[in-house]
Amino acid sequence: MKPLAAVLAVILAFAAPVRAAEVVGVSEAPIALEASNGELVRLPRAASTVFVADPEIADVQVKSPRLIYVFGKKPGETTIYAVDENEQVLLSRRISVTHNVTKLRSALRDMLPDARIDVRSVDGSVVLSGDASNATEVEDARKLARKLVKDDESLVNRIAVTAPNQVQLRVRVAEVSRDILKNLGFNWDAVISAGNFAIGLATGNPVLAAAGGLLTRNNGTNSLFGNFSSNKVDINGVVDALNTEGLISVLAEPNLTAVSGQAATFLAGGEFPILVPDSDGRVTVTFKQFGVSLAFTPTLINDNNISLKVNPEVSQLSSVGAVQINGFIIPALTTRRAQTTVELGSGQSFVIAGLIQNNTTHDVSKTPGLGEIPVLGALFRSDKFKRNESELVIIVTPYIVRPVSAPMLAAPTDGLVPPSDSDRILYGRSHGTRATSGPSGPVGGDGQGLIGAAGYVLD
Secondary structure: OHHHHHHHHHHHHHHOOOOOOOOOOOEEEEEEEEEOOEEEEEOOOOOOEEEEOOOOOEEEEEEEOOEEEEEEOOOEEEEEEEEOOOOOEEEEEEEEEEOOHHHHHHHHHHHOOOOEEEEEEEOOEEEEEEEEOOHHHHHHHHHHHHOOOOOHHHEEEEEEEOOOOEEEEEEEEEEEEEEEEEEEEEEEEEEEEEOOEEEEEEOOOOOOEOHHHOEOOOOOOEEEEEEEEOOOEEEEEEEEEEEEEEEEEEEEOOEEEEEOOOOEEEEEEEEEEEEEEOOOOOEEEEEEEEEEEEEEEEEEOOOOEEEEEEEEEEEEEEEEEEEEEOOEEEEEEEEEEOOEEEEEEOOOOEEEEEEEEEEEEEEEEEOOOHHHOOOHHHHHEEEEEEEEEEEEEEEEEEEEEOOOOHHHOOOOOOOEEOOOHHHHHOOOOOOEEOOOOOOOOOEOOOOOEOOOOOOOOOO
């Protein structure tokens, strides 16, 4: 019976089902590490083998059979396993490696003590959140956090700026132009006849004496005319004298508002067409801007200081340097521009001056020989003097904008009503007014203010 029992035991052993491979689960509580930092893990028993699934994310150092050191290398997730000599699992846990945000938090507290900025590491990205008083603090925090990530896409900036982040720029462009014109000339027309012969002299502009002693001239100057005639002599003389002065002032006051770090532009002028021929003989039209233009980019440094990049330009059409294409005259542009970057407080102003243009023209025309005679030669010369002077001054004043609610603002049309028949006929009024409801006007520091809403006055 014993041999039969042994055979049956062997048969039952082979007939029993094969056990499935054992899958070792991973603990839910991960080992949280920061890059370049580590943690000691003590095992319940001595381990014979310790390994990490992805050694590029984390690695281990075995200090003793029961003590291992786990350290993070770069952000990511992996797993760690430790087994003993009997292949019993001693440790199976996830490892979560994040950026070294502890060091970044400490640097932000030291550099920006007044800002409330929090740092988190999420899926390989660094997320900044919280509040800052101005855009400069936000930029400083971004530069510090940028060192922890490989590119800008891995940095998420959700810091809110609590202080105003808009700047209004008031620009006053003043140009004064002065023209001086002086013209002095002597014009002669003399004829002497003797028998069948005649000899004459004519200088300067033509002199035409019409019937009745009237003088016909088109040179636009003031003239003094004299005439002597006899049977054989006819002398006409005209003295041209002109002295004019003109003064022109141009003023533009553009106001622009832009977000900190963003550019804004302004143009008060127009556009003129330019003909551009191509190689096929076709002509296209493009337009060129001219007038008073302004481009500026503000950056808020703190609650009261602004870094401002300003580029004002004043241009006008000119016939000097004009180009003629296919019978069309394209004018040139006289341009004065400036570009500068300054730092100043809200409400402070700076001036761009010294843009002075001075053009002087002096023309002398004379009769050869006679015009060279001392003293008397002045009677045979014409002198024309012209001076154009212009000066451009640009005054720039930035203001930090603090927005208010809509009911605090008034429009020019608030309270405006059409005039009644009695207003139009009896009093000649073109409009009527009425009191408008709304909040009271602004209140000063002493508690005194306006009664009723503040706004525009129609007179």
